[in-house]
Amino acid sequence: MEDFTTEKGFKKNIIDKLQNEDTWISLGQGLLKIILIMAIANIIIRIGKIAIHNVFKLRNLSPLKNSERREETLAKLLDNTITYVVYFIAFMMVLSVFGINVEALIAGAGVVGLAVGFGAQSLVKDVISGFFIIFEDQFSVGDHIRVGEFEGNVEAIGLRTTKIKSWTGEVHILPNGSITQVTNFSINNSIAVIDIAIAYGEDIEKAQKVIEEALTKMPNEYEELVDTPQLLGIQSMGQAEVVLRIIAETLPMQHSTVARMIRKDIKVILDDNGIKVPAPKFVMYPDKQPK
Structure with missing residues (x-):
């Protein structure tokens, strides 16, 4: 052997x-x-x-x-x-x-x-939540969303975390398991609301006519507009002004930009037509000293 x-x-x-x-x-x-x-x-x-x-x-x-x-x-x-x-x-x-x-x-x-x-229960929860976020298309990269106290544009979506960049530059990294409620601002069109103040001494009907003519030309000038802006009429009457309200349907998250452009155009048009906006007035009373 x-x-x-x-x-x-x-x-x-x-x-x-x-x-x-x-x-x-x-x-x-x-x-x-x-x-x-x-x-x-x-x-x-x-x-x-x-x-x-x-x-x-x-x-x-x-x-x-x-x-x-x-x-x-x-x-x-x-x-x-x-x-x-x-x-x-x-x-x-x-x-x-x-x-x-x-x-x-x-x-x-x-x-x-x-x-x-x-x-690693939290890790498993994050991964499962991330899968359903992607599968259900709750939000995508580039969307503007709000999650709790955080709001901004989605920078990246992973199976474990989601990165949100606020407009001031901060990047928030959120575990997907902590995302329970989401507000997505990028799915539907936005609405811009613009209030225009007119002095009491001005012709309101003339002001409305001038503004409506200007609004009909704006869809050709601004691609962010979905439809022609509408002048709803008098919204309120203050101590020194009459407030006219305009609404405009815009592309998602473009309402702030469109509102600023419309305010500028309306101000120029009112000035060209001699329609004044209310000016602040100060009333001074003499100081009467008791004799």
Whole structure:
């Protein structure tokens, strides 16, 4: 009986195995199985990605279209998901080729994953919330939103966090799990509200006519306007002025810009037509000292 515990016996055993024809046949079969597994995995991934992108192309042809940003985000997310799943299955199959007990390995990984899941519940919550934010198209990159006390433009959306940049430059990084209520200002058109004050001594009817003529020309001048602005009439009467109200439908989040432009144009037009806005008046009373 040969002693394989000594160095000489161990070397002789290795040499005998290398010289054995069955050993090389077994290695060749295992290598071919691994190559075949990886080749099939790559083919499945390519077919899956092509199918995903074709589905989104068909959705774009339908009358109910989604935003391009959402389609691109979902396509990348599904591409990564199918890649990870297929490669994980392929890796398990490669391990089985080497004679490793895959079932025991998966069972052990399940126990470890369960323990990690209990210790990282907030992380799991953030990831799940991020997936539903993207899948449901609650908001997209570039949208102007308000989340709690934070408001600004969405800079980036990830599976774990969302970045919001306020108009003053601060970037707020919010865990997706903490986003429970969102106000999205970029989905529908905005409404600009402009109040114009006219002095009491001026002809109100003339002022309204002049303003209405100016409003009809504004859609050709400003692309932010969706429709012709409307003069609603007298909104209020103050101590020294009559206030006329104008509303204008604009593209999302363009109401402030449009309101400033309309105020400037109305001021110039009123001046050209000799219509005065109320001027502040100061009344001074003599200080009467008791004799």
